[in-house]
Amino acid sequence: MKPSTTSMGAACVAALVLLASAPGVQAAPVSVPTGVGDQPAPPAAPVQAEVTVIHATNDPDGGIDPRIGKVPNLGNYKSYKLLSRSSVAIKMGSPTTTTLPNQRTLQLSLKDVKGNQFIIDTSINQPGGTAFLPLLEVRAAVDVPVFIAGQTYQNGMLIIGIKILPH
Amino acid sequence: MSQRPPAAAQVVTDQELMLWVDGELDGRRSAEVALHVQGDPRARSIVAALRLSAGLIESDALRHAGSSGADRIAGSVMDSIEAEAALGVRGRTKRAPVWPRRAASVAGVALAMAAAWAMFFRGSTPGSPVAHIASSAPSGLIAGADVDGDSKTASIEVVDFGARPGTIFYVPSEGESAMAVVWLTDDDSSPTSGDPQ
Numbered sequence: 001m002k003p004s005t006t007s008m009g010a011a012c013v014a015a016l017v018l019l020a021s022a023p024g025v026q027a028a029p030v031s032v033p034t035g036v037g038d039q040p041a042p043p044a045a046p047v048q049a050e051v052t053v054i055h056a057t058n059d060p061d062g063g064i065d066p067r068i069g070k071v072p073n074l075g076n077y078k079s080y081k082l083l084s085r086s087s088v089a090i091k092m093g094s095p096t097t098t099t100l101p102n103q104r105t106l107q108l109s110l111k112d113v114k115g116n117q118f119i120i121d122t123s124i125n126q127p128g129g130t131a132f133l134p135l136l137e138v139r140a141a142v143d144v145p146v147f148i149a150g151q152t153y154q155n156g157m158l159i160i161g162i163k164i165l166p167h
Numbered sequence: 168m169s170q171r172p173p174a175a176a177q178v179v180t181d182q183e184l185m186l187w188v189d190g191e192l193d194g195r196r197s198a199e200v201a202l203h204v205q206g207d208p209r210a211r212s213i214v215a216a217l218r219l220s221a222g223l224i225e226s227d228a229l230r231h232a233g234s235s236g237a238d239r240i241a242g243s244v245m246d247s248i249e250a251e252a253a254l255g256v257r258g259r260t261k262r263a264p265v266w267p268r269r270a271a272s273v274a275g276v277a278l279a280m281a282a283a284w285a286m287f288f289r290g291s292t293p294g295s296p297v298a299h300i301a302s303s304a305p306s307g308l309i310a311g312a313d314v315d316g317d318s319k320t321a322s323i324e325v326v327d328f329g330a331r332p333g334t335i336f337y338v339p340s341e342g343e344s345a346m347a348v349v350w351l352t353d354d355d356s357s358p359t360s361g362d363p364q
Contacts, residue, residue: 146347
């Protein structure tokens with residue numbers, strides 16, 4: 001027996017169970033209107049965001065696509081290939097949809113703007129309509145990426161990067 | 168000695184999945200669990216997530232152990248050993264064999280402390296960027312932590328993984344920033360898929 005690895009594994013399982021069992025992990029309180037007389041703030045203007053789709057594989061000849069830029073090392077893959085990079089307008093109220101290489105759809109909508117930070121609601125749906133990732137709410141500033149990883153795709157994994165672009 | 172129930176009747180628990188990933192099950196049970204993992208998407212998802220998490224934690228612990236002075240401690244102890252050995256020529260040679268074991272113990276404890284420190288206090292930095300490699304100075308964020316006010320790091324406010332196992336972590340980036348990563352298992356998407364045995 002190797003207690004150290006078991007303990008490490010136990011910590012991982014505990015973390016995963018905690019995260020997986022929570023239907024909605026609330027990390028911050030929901031904002032309330034702060035305008036004069038509690039008037040709701042006017043809808044924020046759409047913002048431009050960049051959606052980057054990367055294919056990570058163990059192809060020994062693939063290398064790292066220099067166009068990718070910064071991306072976290074997730075699992076020591078040998079190859080990182082840029083599949084697509086698109087600019088989308090994210091609006092309040094109506095989600096913007098992007099089709100992923102695995103035919104799932106990435107939905108983005110603008111929930112709120114607080115100063116220089118943008119609250120983005122994200123979800124990934126499967127072709128049948130069921131949710132793969134029901135909800136991910138991110139608070140991010142301009143040029144600060146968030147990555148969604150773990151989807152299997154062609155002997156590798158998809159890494160989706162989402163980043164708000166400057167005005 | 169109690170009789171073991173038939174293999175098919177034994178339910179594979181999450182703990183057994185964990186032990187299987189660590190290679191700590193006996194051969195027969197390991198084969199049973201491997202068969203179970205092949206046929207159960209939930210088990211595959213858990214195994215994939217465990218492998219990823221273990222790999223990230225291990226690489227991070229080793230990285231921090233290397234930069235936390237553990238090597239310097241071991242080097243210092245070895246210097247003491249050599250000095251002691253030099254003095255021992257004048258009559259204290261009996262102590263010389265003891266010191267290497269102490270050195271190993273001290274180095275081991277230091278390494279373990281560094282690993283524990285990395286795991287529990289720096290556990291939010293389980294990897295490093297692939298391209299444009301950032302500095303080794305992590306931001307000290309914790310997975311799922313509220314990072315309000317840090318405009319250089321995206322903050323995960325709410326997440327609903329649905330029925331799938333998932334996790335959130337932050338990878339150090341340039342300066343004091345970090346990259347937020349949401350990992351959601353999709354069957355066996357582990358980069359190290361396959362029987363670990």
